[in-house]
Amino acid sequence: MPFLPLNKQEMQERGWDDVDFVCVTGDAYVDHPSFGIAIISRVLEAEGFRVGMIAQPDYRNAKSFDVYGRPKYGYFVTGGNIDSMVAHYTAAKRKRSDDAYTPGGKAGKRPDRATIVYCNKIRELYHDVPIMIGGIEASLRRFAHYDYWDDAVRPSILIDSQADILSFGMGEKQTAEIAHRLASGEDVHSLTDIRGTCYVAAHGTPVESAVSIASYARVSTDKTAYAKATKQQIDEQDYVYGKPIVQKHGEVAVVQNPPMVALNQQELDKVFSLPFMRYYHPSYEAQGGVAAIEEVEFSIMHNRGCFGHCNFCSIAYHQGRHVTCRSTQSVLNEAKAFTKNPRFKGYIHDVGGPTANFRLPSCKKQEKLGLCKDKKCLAPTACPALQVDHKEYLEMLRELRDIPKVKQVFIRSGIRFDYLMQDKNDAFLKELITHHVSGQLKVAPEHCSAQVLDRMGKPHIEAYNQFQEKFYQITKRIGKEQYLVPYLMSSHPGSTLKDAVQLALFLKRNNIRPEQVQDFYPTPATVSTCMFYTGIDPYTMKPVYVPKTSEEKAMQRALLQYFRPENRRLVKIALLKAGRADLIGNGKECLIPPDKDFVEKQKYITQRKELESRGKPKSKSRYAKGKPKQRPKAKPGKG
Structure with missing residues (x-):
C-alpha cells in the first residue's frame, strides 16, 4: 500500500492500531516532492514513524481531526503548498472561483488562515497534544506581521494557533529532531534549542545572544518600529551568522532560534529518493483529480x-x-x-x-x-x-x-x-x-523604471535589454520562431503613474503586449510588504511612495495593457493625471488614439492660448471651462 493512510480503514489495512504522528494539510493529499507536507510525511516515515494523513478536513467539525484517534506523539499542521489567503483571494481581495490544490478545482474546501483554524480545532479535541506547524503560511507569519486582508498587524501565528512549535524554512532536519525527541519522552515545551524553529516563552526568559525586536504592541501602532523590526528579522536569516530573535507579545515572547543549516547535496539527494508516489491519492479520481499535479x-x-x-x-x-x-x-x-x-x-x-x-x-x-x-x-x-x-x-x-x-x-x-x-x-x-x-521563454524584468526596480531589489532594465538582444540574435541564427514572455508587476511600492507610463512606453517600443499583468500582492514578511504598509524602505529608512487606492492601481494596470480597447478610458485618465496628454494621438509614441471630443478640446486649448498671447478676450466656446457642452434635456411630451 504505497500511499500513506488517508483514513482509519487504510491505517488498519496496514495492520496498525494507531499512528505516531498525524499530518494535516489544507491541500488534497498529493504525494509528490513539490508538496511540502509530502516531504515531511515521508521524512517521518523514513525515520521509522507511523504517519497518518488528514487532507482538507471539515474545518467546522473537530471530529474530522480525530480520524485515527489521538496520535502517539503529535500533529504536524500546514495550511498547504501556498498561503490559504492567497489561495482564496486575488490581489484585489476578490474571492477566487477555483483552487488547483483541491479535487475538481473546487474552491472553499479550506478555511481562511487554515493553519490557525486547524490547530484550534485540534485543541478542542486534545488540549495537551503536541502541535507543530510549518509550511509557507506559518513560516512567513512567525513574527507580528502586516496582514493585507485585515489591513492591520496581526500577532505571530504561534499565538493565534496555540501551536507548540513553529518550523520555518525547509523543515526536514528539524522535523526529524522533533519527532525523535518527542518519541524519547521529552516534553514538547522543553524543545527550545532546535534550529529552524520558533516557540513561545514567558517574557523575560533569558535567550543567549538574542536580538530583541520591537514588540507586537509597538509594531502595531508605530510604522517606523515595524520597518526597523523587518530589517532585523531579515538580517538574522542566515544560518552561518543568524542570531536568535525575541519579540514580546503581551506577557509572553515569541523566540526564533537561528535558521537550520541547509541540507547538503547528499542529504538533499536522500530526500528526493524517498518513495513518493508522485501523484494524487486515487480517491480523488472520481472528483476530477487535482490540477496542481x-x-x-x-x-x-x-x-x-x-x-x-x-x-x-x-x-x-x-x-x-x-x-x-x-x-x-x-x-x-x-x-x-x-x-x-x-x-x-x-x-x-x-x-x-x-x-x-x-x-x-x-x-x-x-x-x-x-x-x-x-x-x-x-x-x-x-x-x-x-x-x-x-x-x-x-x-x-x-x-x-x-x-x-x-x-x-x-x-x-x-x-x-x-x-x-x-x-x-x-x-x-x-x-x-x-x-x-x-516557443516562449518566461523571464522576469518586472519593470523598467530604475527607481521602481531598486525598490524591488531587481537589476536595472539594461540587463534585460542586453539579454533580449542576444536571445533574438541566437533565435534568428538557428531559424526558430521563439519569443520572450516578460513577467511584469504594476503598483509595486515606489511606482508612480509616471513610472507606469514609462513602462507602457517601454512595452510599446519593444512590441511587447502582455496577456497577463500581476498587481503587487502584499504577502506577509516580504520587504515590499513592509514598504506597502509603512511607506518606509527598511534598508534605508527613507519614505517610499505607495500606490494604494483601487483607482490608481487600476490605472497602473491598464497602462501595461494600453492596447486593449476596454482599457482606453482608464489609460486616458492616467495619462492626463501624469501630465502626458502628448501620448494621446496617432503619433508613433502615442499609446491611445484620440477620441473626437479630446481632439476638439485640444484644438480649443491651442486656439485660446494663441488668442491670449495676442491679448484678445477668451472665446465663448463650449470648451471655455474645459468641459463639453451637455446635451439639453428633452422637454415633456417630446421624443
Whole structure:
C-alpha cells in the first residue's frame, strides 16, 4: 500500500492500531516532492514513524481531526503548498472561483488562515497534544506581521494557533529532531534549542545572544518600529551568522532560534529518493483529480534557495539565500523513473527550482561567512565576487536529453537572465534557446523604471535589454520562431503613474503586449510588504511612495495593457493625471488614439492660448471651462 493512510480503514489495512504522528494539510493529499507536507510525511516515515494523513478536513467539525484517534506523539499542521489567503483571494481581495490544490478545482474546501483554524480545532479535541506547524503560511507569519486582508498587524501565528512549535524554512532536519525527541519522552515545551524553529516563552526568559525586536504592541501602532523590526528579522536569516530573535507579545515572547543549516547535496539527494508516489491519492479520481499535479508530475527540482532575493518574493525568507543542489545522478535517476510511468509522454516539463540556473553558491566566501548583510548579489548590478558557471547545469541537461524515451526537456521555472549575462561563455544560452524553450521563454524584468526596480531589489532594465538582444540574435541564427514572455508587476511600492507610463512606453517600443499583468500582492514578511504598509524602505529608512487606492492601481494596470480597447478610458485618465496628454494621438509614441471630443478640446486649448498671447478676450466656446457642452434635456411630451 504505497500511499500513506488517508483514513482509519487504510491505517488498519496496514495492520496498525494507531499512528505516531498525524499530518494535516489544507491541500488534497498529493504525494509528490513539490508538496511540502509530502516531504515531511515521508521524512517521518523514513525515520521509522507511523504517519497518518488528514487532507482538507471539515474545518467546522473537530471530529474530522480525530480520524485515527489521538496520535502517539503529535500533529504536524500546514495550511498547504501556498498561503490559504492567497489561495482564496486575488490581489484585489476578490474571492477566487477555483483552487488547483483541491479535487475538481473546487474552491472553499479550506478555511481562511487554515493553519490557525486547524490547530484550534485540534485543541478542542486534545488540549495537551503536541502541535507543530510549518509550511509557507506559518513560516512567513512567525513574527507580528502586516496582514493585507485585515489591513492591520496581526500577532505571530504561534499565538493565534496555540501551536507548540513553529518550523520555518525547509523543515526536514528539524522535523526529524522533533519527532525523535518527542518519541524519547521529552516534553514538547522543553524543545527550545532546535534550529529552524520558533516557540513561545514567558517574557523575560533569558535567550543567549538574542536580538530583541520591537514588540507586537509597538509594531502595531508605530510604522517606523515595524520597518526597523523587518530589517532585523531579515538580517538574522542566515544560518552561518543568524542570531536568535525575541519579540514580546503581551506577557509572553515569541523566540526564533537561528535558521537550520541547509541540507547538503547528499542529504538533499536522500530526500528526493524517498518513495513518493508522485501523484494524487486515487480517491480523488472520481472528483476530477487535482490540477496542481499537472505541471509538476514530470518536472524536476534540482536546487533550493535563492541568492537573488527579490524584495517582493518570500523564497529567500523561507528557503534561505544559500543555494543547495542535487547531484546530477540524483536528477538522472528521477528522469529515468519517468520513462517507466505510463502517463509519461516523453516531455520533461521543467528542470529548475526557485531559480533554474543556480548551481553554485553566490561566492566562495559564503560557506564560512554567510551571505552579505545589506547587499544583494545581483542588484542593482552583479557583485564582483559572484561565481558564474553554467557548465554543470548544461552537462546535466545534455545527459537528460540523451535518456531513451525522453523527447524533449524544457526549462519553465525562472531563469535569472542577469546572472546568465554575467557568464562569458555563451554555450548554455545557445543550448537553452536551441533545445529547452517551448516557443516562449518566461523571464522576469518586472519593470523598467530604475527607481521602481531598486525598490524591488531587481537589476536595472539594461540587463534585460542586453539579454533580449542576444536571445533574438541566437533565435534568428538557428531559424526558430521563439519569443520572450516578460513577467511584469504594476503598483509595486515606489511606482508612480509616471513610472507606469514609462513602462507602457517601454512595452510599446519593444512590441511587447502582455496577456497577463500581476498587481503587487502584499504577502506577509516580504520587504515590499513592509514598504506597502509603512511607506518606509527598511534598508534605508527613507519614505517610499505607495500606490494604494483601487483607482490608481487600476490605472497602473491598464497602462501595461494600453492596447486593449476596454482599457482606453482608464489609460486616458492616467495619462492626463501624469501630465502626458502628448501620448494621446496617432503619433508613433502615442499609446491611445484620440477620441473626437479630446481632439476638439485640444484644438480649443491651442486656439485660446494663441488668442491670449495676442491679448484678445477668451472665446465663448463650449470648451471655455474645459468641459463639453451637455446635451439639453428633452422637454415633456417630446421624443
